[in-house]
Amino acid sequence: MVQTRPAYDTVSVGSLEFWAKTPEEREERFRILRDERPVSWQRPAEGSMLPQEDGAGFWAVTRHADIQTVSKNPKDFCSGQGVMIEDVPPDILEAASSFLAMDAPRHTQLRKLVSAAFTPKQVKRIDEQIKDQARRITDELIEVGDCDFVDQVARKLPMWTIYEMCGLPAERRSDAAHAADGMVSWSDEDVRQGKEPAELLNDSLITLINIGIDLAEDRRAHPRDDLMTNLVQAEVDGVKLTDEDIAAFFVLLSVAGNDTTRNTITRTLEALTRFPDQRKILQADYEGTIGVAIEEFVRWASPVMTFKRVATRDVELQGQQIREGDWVVMYYASGNRDERAFADPYTFDVRRTPNQHVGFGGGGPHFCMGNVLAKTQLRALFDQLLHRVPDLQGGEPVQVVGNFVDGVKSMPCTLNL
């Protein structure tokens, strides 16, 4: 039986006009959908490189519980056909996404090679170095004074950390991080500077792949104690990884390692500026509150706003008939404000418990591998900032327009020392 599609939802959460709004403004629409149509049929996304086929659209999943359902059922909702609201050609998909856009068993095998470097024990080994970097970054902030917080502070620690783990030489880190930004902000006209979306994505991807391949070749010749050396030496089913595999890892680590933590840092300063009583709680007993507070930082920021899955069979969700091949998009930003899962979801509460946010994903095999690393960075940086620049204030953030990450391009800050 062929079922007809529902009409496109009048509450659109896929247009560029929608993504240009602030998180608070977007929330007005998410709230309507969560209450009335938790799984809604949406028009094809705007700002795409390859428009979806005529007549297609996608399902928007906006409730916390439904995001978990989709996320924990990779057999029904797979990642292997792409995870962004975008029809990416298969070769680009593999080169740009590595195991992010794969399913078991290949996903499990490849992810394990990298995840071993992100376990609590491994992250603890570099904890002191991360703290040291956070101290230096804060030294520089105090020296420079009022500035753009994103450029002067937020981008630095994630960039240092992920590339230190990879073993990327310092002089190439800025270029790599800049290219990583291009991978997630091609629908923003200001970032593109006259380029077409596909052109920016392609240029950024080639830059990262080349850096990744250079690094892999160097580590084959000169092994060191770092992640890239582990990757060139690793075998899956007795077969070494190709340069392309390793470069794809590097692309994924670059994007996932830079962007998410940077934006969480920025959004957290914004929140601590808006909710001064919460800042005081942290300052009064940092060690005692930061562990719980970090989860709230991530819930509040929801740095990854969406991920897509593709239905592998006809399946019903919240009364909607999802067909095999349909795009199903999880809106983490909405799930993290779901009244069904959080008391007073619009309140930034550094003591919130429980806090089962979906900021690292809704569970399942793709749960954020870098969560311990991200939390370690947040802990180290805000320890420095809140104690040494106690009245640091964030100004108006300038957002990236796009449907994937909640990017903040710049945000002025004043030190008030």
Next chain:
Amino acid sequence: MKVCVDYDKCTGLGLCESLAPEFFEVQDDGSLELLQTEGAESQRAELEEAVRACPTEALSLEG
């Protein structure tokens, strides 16, 4: 009580290790090692927390 790991589901992320380090440790090859299989009643809350936190639902308690 007995602590059980479904190794087909475990992805070696280590959330359990950050919550109950005396029971769980992810090895350098990414595999999870169960350091103790028996938990005391006084450790139940901690273990339940680890079970609940596992994103792939690979952990369970028996008894």
